[in-house]
Amino acid sequence: MNKFMGVLENVLLPIADKLNNNRYLSALRDGFMVALPLIIFGSIFVVIANFPFLDKVISESAYAKYQDALGPASAATLSIMGLFVIVGIGYKLTQYYKVDAIYGGVVALASFLILTPQVVEKVSGVIPTASLGAQGMFLGIFTAFISSELYRLFVQKNWTIKMPPGVPDAVSRSFSALIPITLTLTIFLVVRILFSYTPYDTVQNFIYTIIQQPLTHLGSGLPATIIAVLLIQIFWFFGLHGQIIVNSVFDPIWYALNDDNLKAFQAGTELPHVITKQFIDSFLVGMGGSGMTLAVVFLIFLIGKSRQIKELGKLGGPAGIFNVNEPIIFGLPIIMNPLVLIPWLLAPVVVAIVTYIAMSTGLVPRPAGVIVPWTTPVVLNGFLATGNAWQGGVLQAINFVIVAVIWWPFLKILDKNYYEKEKYESNSKAS
Incomplete structure (x- = not known):
């Protein structure tokens, strides 16, 4: 066990540290948060x-x-969510370079719109909504990265207009951004023109065909999902926020799959994907947080004898109901604790497989593309995520039992160790 942990620590920790501190992944993560x-x-x-x-x-x-x-509520948010992500990425990445961040956000948005097709059924001057949502996400991400880098490069080279003293700050900042924005947008306009002479016609078609479709197909499969889930758990085991690290890479894929299901759900047609953003967030994370530790809290109240475990249950229970599990992760503890490594890694993988089989066979409806707030309690979470289907809540309840069964012997051993230690310390003080 110690040798295995040493290998994991030596191999994964340096990788995780680099990913966690990478400016592009950080901007991508924060862009989604916006x-x-x-x-x-x-x-x-x-x-x-x-x-x-x-x-x-x-x-x-x-x-x-x-x-x-009620339709405009989702049309003005979910259907064009790519725009908000692009602005967020541009803002955060430009902010990293300590350059006026608001212009980084708007130049990223304008660059993306320049590259976006502006024809719908031979009617020009119209932007298809699909291009502004998950379908255009990959192009938007790359565009935000490149436009922000170009903009900050021109600013840092001082290719700006300097206004005389006394000019209002807002006016001065606008003129200062004029040349960097003009140069950046001109580059993207040239790229659009060049692509119009290729078989793909637009950059968006090129990105979608060459990059997004293959990656989306890969991310929609069970093997890639199991790898992602395992990485989340391993990173957390070593004290790193696994969701932030892994989601930075997989979120664009999962959101694209989510958007496909949402469109099908709204149209009343068959949902195309099992694996989506909500598959991860509702049927794994949405059961007490990473590792589905609400079941662990339940076991604590059921079998806990040691004072440490009982107090932890009281502390972690209320938070766990709303999928906040830091008290369990740091208090049990899960981090660097070899006694819980097996259930910590095994339970999410088993639940992912069970959930995938249940949905792919039609026993439970697939995720409807609805983004359920991450603090929604278990059962209600599954009901909402599957488009108000009772089977989603039942599946979460079954998964809850699966996690509890896997954790039972390991928590029993851990609790016994704590209990024996407390008993020994109590007897030592008494004598």
Whole structure:
């Protein structure tokens, strides 16, 4: 066990440290965080618009009007979420270089729009909504990185207009950004023109065909998902935030898959994917946090004898209900604790496999593309994530039991060790 842990520490820790401190992955992660409140807002109204059995209670015309009235909530957020992510990435990356960040955000957005097709069914001057959502995400990410780097390069080379003293700060900053923005956007315009002479016609078609489709296909499979889940757990075991590190790489893929399911759900057609962003967030993380430790809290109250374990249960229980599990991770502890390494790695993998089989065989509806707030308690979380399907909540309950069964013998051993130690210390003090 010690040799295995040594190998993991020597190989993975340096990689994780580099990923955690990489400016591009940090900007990507923070860019998604900028968009998250808007995405959740749109998802909430998707759930409300498709409330179960409502179409049986009111007339068909009234139900259609009801959905039309709530439709703009998701259309203005979920359908164009790529725009918010792009602005967030551009802002955060430019901020890293200590350059005026707001211009980094807007130049990233403008660069992306220049590269985006502006024709819908032979009508020019119109941007297809699909290009502004998950389908255009990869192009948006690359564009935000490149445009931010170009913009900050021109600024740091002092290719700017200097205004005389006394000019208001807002005016001075605008003129200072003029040349760097002009040069950056001109470069992207030239790229767009050049691609118009290729078989792909636009950069977006090129990115989607060559990069996004293959990666999305890979990310939608169970093997890649198991690898991602294992990496999250291993990083956490060594005290690194596994979700932040792994999600920085996989989020663009998972969100694209999520968007495909959302469109199918809203259209009333078959959902194409099992693995989506919500597959991870609801049926793994949404059961008490990373590692699904709400089941561990339940076991603590059921079998815990040691004072340390019991107190930890009282502390971690209320937070665990809302998927906050730092008290368990740091208090049990899970970090660098060889006694819990096996259930910590095994439970999420087993649950991922069970969930995938249940959804791929049709026993449980696939994730509907609705982004459920991460603090939503278990069972309700699964119900909402599957488009208000009761089977989603039942599956979460079954997964909860699976995690508890896997953890039971290991927590029993850990609790016994703590109990014996407390008993020994108590007897030592008494004598």
